[in-house]
Amino acid sequence: xxxxxHHATTPCDPRVLAAMLPWFTARxxxxxxxxxxxxxDAAEAVEEARDHVAQLIGxxxxxxxxxxxxxxxxxxxxxxxxxxxxxxxxxxxxxxxLATEHHAVLDCVADLAAEGFEPLVLxxxxxxxxxxxxxxxALRVPTLLVSIMAVNNEIGVVQDLSMLGAMVKAAGSAxxxxxxxxxxxxxxxxxxxxxxxxxxxxxxxxxxxxxGALYVRRRPRMRLAPLMSGGGQERGLRPGTxxxxxxxxxxxxxxxxxxxxxxxxxxxxxxxxRLLDRLRSEIPDLVLNGDAxxxxxxxxxxTFPSGDSVSLMGAAPDLCVSTSSACTTTxxxxxxxxxxxxxxxxxxxxxxxxxxxxLGRTTxxxxxxxxxxxxxxxALHQDxxxxxxxxx
Numbered sequence: 001x002x003x004x005x006h007h008a009t010t011p012c013d014p015r016v017l018a019a020m021l022p023w024f025t026a027r028x029x030x031x032x033x034x035x036x037x038x039x040x041d042a043a044e045a046v047e048e049a050r051d052h053v054a055q056l057i058g059x060x061x062x063x064x065x066x067x068x069x070x071x072x073x074x075x076x077x078x079x080x081x082x083x084x085x086x087x088x089x090x091x092x093x094x095x096x097x098l099a100t101e102h103h104a105v106l107d108c109v110a111d112l113a114a115e116g117f118e119p120l121v122l123x124x125x126x127x128x129x130x131x132x133x134x135x136x137x138a139l140r141v142p143t144l145l146v147s148i149m150a151v152n153n154e155i156g157v158v159q160d161l162s163m164l165g166a167m168v169k170a171a172g173s174a175x176x177x178x179x180x181x182x183x184x185x186x187x188x189x190x191x192x193x194x195x196x197x198x199x200x201x202x203x204x205x206x207x208x209x210x211x212g213a214l215y216v217r218r219r220p221r222m223r224l225a226p227l228m229s230g231g232g233q234e235r236g237l238r239p240g241t242x243x244x245x246x247x248x249x250x251x252x253x254x255x256x257x258x259x260x261x262x263x264x265x266x267x268x269x270x271x272x273x274r275l276l277d278r279l280r281s282e283i284p285d286l287v288l289n290g291d292a293x294x295x296x297x298x299x300x301x302x303t304f305p306s307g308d309s310v311s312l313m314g315a316a317p318d319l320c321v322s323t324s325s326a327c328t329t330t331x332x333x334x335x336x337x338x339x340x341x342x343x344x345x346x347x348x349x350x351x352x353x354x355x356x357x358x359l360g361r362t363t364x365x366x367x368x369x370x371x372x373x374x375x376x377x378x379a380l381h382q383d384x385x386x387x388x389x390x391x392x
Contacts, residue, residue: 002367002374003320006360007153007181007299012249013206013256013361020208020249031242032233042244049251053213056254057179057198058189062218065234066247069212070180071104072227073199074147076214076237077176078108080224081145081197082117087225092144093118096135096173099343100124100155105147105178106339117144126345127291128157135164139171146173150182154324154340154356155290156299158186165194174222180204180212184257185265185296190215196222202246206361207253211246214238260361268298268359271368275357276300278372283379289341289354298359303346307382309355315378319371322356 003011023045031046033039051061067073082095097109099121109119120138124130130148139146146168151158161177168175179188180201190198198215202208216222216237230239280286285305304312309323324338341351355375359368 001318001320002371004357004359004363004367004371005320005322006358006363007156007204007356008322008358009203009209010206010360011362012203012208013253015256016207016249016252019252020245023245023248027244029244031244032231042242045248045251046242046244049247049254052251052255052258053200054215056183056188056258057200057215058191059198059215060218063190063215065214065216065237066242066250067212067214067238068210070102070178070199070201070204071212072238073201073212073214074102074104074176074178075108076224076227077197077199077216078105078145078147079112079227080237081174081176081222082112082115083225084223085144086116088223090144092142092173094120094138094141094143095145095147096120096122096138096143097147098122098124098130098149100128100152100340101147101149102153102178102180103339105149109147124343127294128152128155128289128340128344129291129294130159130164132160132163132167135167139167139173143168143171143173145176147176147178149178149180150188151179151185151296152290152340153181154338155301155344156181156295156358157290158182158294158296160294161193161195169194181296183254184261185298187261190217197224202250202253205253205257207250208246211243211250213250264361265297268363271359271363271365272298272300274365275359275368275372278369279375282372282376289344289346298363300357301341301354302357303341303350303354304379304382306353307379308352310352312355312375312378312382315381316374319374321358323352323354324356 029038029042031042034043050064053064054061095109165175174196176197177195178199183200184205196217200213202211226237233239287303289301337348337351
């Protein structure tokens with residue numbers, strides 16, 4: 001099997017696993033039980049992990065709140081900011097986001113309409129990038145919060161967050177960034193991006209599933225209403241006993257991403273170009289979706305000239321790729337047309353002929369070459385089937 005679906009999840013790095021395992025066994029203390037050595041040991045490990053996560057995004061450790069993942073972080077950021085602002089008497093109700101955001105943001109923003117807020121979903125261009133003039137027009141109305149993802153989870157495009165963040169802050173609005181797909185793939189600096197809130201996910205950067213983090217700016221203070229009530233952990237924003245093994249693992253994943261991310265990016269850029277060149281040489285009219293240059297290395301979202309992506313994957317059973325975000329697949333396994341691809345102008349038929357390929361840290365040259373062989377063979381098989389169907 002060749003795994004090229006690293007935007008859905010990444011394999012846990014063996015070094016991350018090794019760092020995590022002792023905290024399931026001998027070092028099992030509760031980080032809240034600081035009255036004895038077991039608890040203090042766990043608390044110190046949590047703080048070390050918090051520092052590693054902070055360093056990855058240019059924050060301070062006191063600004064990192066651990067969560068169960070980016071979905072929870074997004075909800076805490078957006079709903080928490082909106083509800084706190086309303087409690088404090090802020091009259092602004094507009095919350096702005098993009099049509100290509102993850103559903104964890106889109107659905108969260110939509111939910112707030114029932115609480116009296118005004119969701120505004122902005123279009124993007126065919127490149128998948130936001131036109132600054134569109135944002136400027138939206139900000140003419142007093143806006144409470146703007147949420148824009150760093151890297152799109154389907155087409156891999158990278159928004160100009162420093163420029164957009166400056167516009168948001170000039171308008172006096174709060175700025176949230178969903179950086180789940182950006183951490184370890186692009187440099188992230190909360191100061192340069194002028195972020196107030198930033199969401200991270202452990203399993204998108206070679207850590208385990210079930211842990212994430214939210215950056216919450218302290219100076220000037222960004223105030224949030226918690227989603228849950230409980231014991232006051234994580235500055236009272238995310239109560240509950242801390243999952244020390246998962247947090248230690250996320251810290252190690254962040255440390256590795258900071259040190260190895262640039263080298264990983266260079267290698268994946270080379271491998272991605274190699275794969276795309278091969279596919280283009282064998283499959284006429286293959287289309288790369290999203291901006292060709294402002295994208296993360298290793299992401300290829302491709303529309304094939306005929307057939308459909310589900311059939312193509314069926315013809316290459318040893319290749320693990322996807323048609324769209326794994327988070328939009330229904331419980332019975334059905335996948336609808338990608339809202340990201342239709343938002344950048346593809347028809348439903350074109351979206352259903354598209355595949356998302358995501359290279360990762362463990363992808364090799366031989367993996368790429370074998371994947372190219374499988375995709376080309378599957379595409380030719382599909383073209384032949386379409387031709388036979390037309391004759392019949």
